[in-house]
Amino acid sequence: MDGGSGLNILYANTLELLEIDRSRLRGDVAPFHGIVPGKRTRPLGRIDLLVCFGTPSNYRKEVLTFEVVEFGGAYHAILGRPCYAKFMAVPNYTYLKLKMPGPNGVITIESTYEHAYDCDVECIEYAEALAEAETLIAHLDQLSSEVPDSKRRAGAFEPTETIKLILVDPACPDNRALRISATLDIK
Structure with a gap:
């Protein structure tokens, strides 16, 4: 029961437990907020189901429209306003x-405090x-943004100070050179 919810929510795994094919979902859905704290959610679709108390x-018994969502929850469904x-x-x-009116008097649906407590604990654990x-x-x-440049080869040398290029063979046209520190002592 969620008197604060403007929607009836059904979880996709509940749909599977009921052995209802997803092809019965209607796609005329809009995103909503508040079911997952701080997140916008787009349902998979809507479905009309006969509900009996x-x-x-x-x-x-009445036909209710449910928004079917992909993520899990502590319940099978949320019944809203x-x-x-x-x-x-x-x-x-x-x-x-x-409590609701029935053809032969008031219909009362009740739960236990233990069951309510267990559901609350499960909801908190799920949210955490x-x-x-x-x-x-x-x-x-963040770690993936700190990965080194993929163009850089493993073992490539990058000096931390100024370097000097010394040609290996000044007569050779390929300009191969050694890199040495520009701050080396003569010793």
Whole structure:
């Protein structure tokens, strides 16, 4: 449940677990922000799925549109405000309950504090792993910019001080020369 989200999100691996082919995705998608902290995300596509809440004697089902994203998450899906509006559902985060009208009375969906805590821990670990991966990528980019020039041959000599060229054979037209330090002592 995410009452702050303006989207219903479904992860691509959940789509695979449901054995739904990606060819059913519609491509009319726009990028959005906020799912991955500080990152812009472009979904793979949208899909309409039938979602059902309740028990066999008292249930509601509605078609919801989900944005399908490629990255992983701690959940299978995120139900946002569009879901709540469609089901006329009211979330209560304190008691971990979601209530909605059903044909035979109120439908209550509930969770446990232990499950909520485990999900929070998994979300934090995922976010930390993502941040560490970004730091590693930035570090590798920095190291790759410090790689020596690829045109330079291994073992090439580059003097750190001024040098003097001495022709090996002044009579030879190929101008081969030795390089020696211009600051050598006579000793």
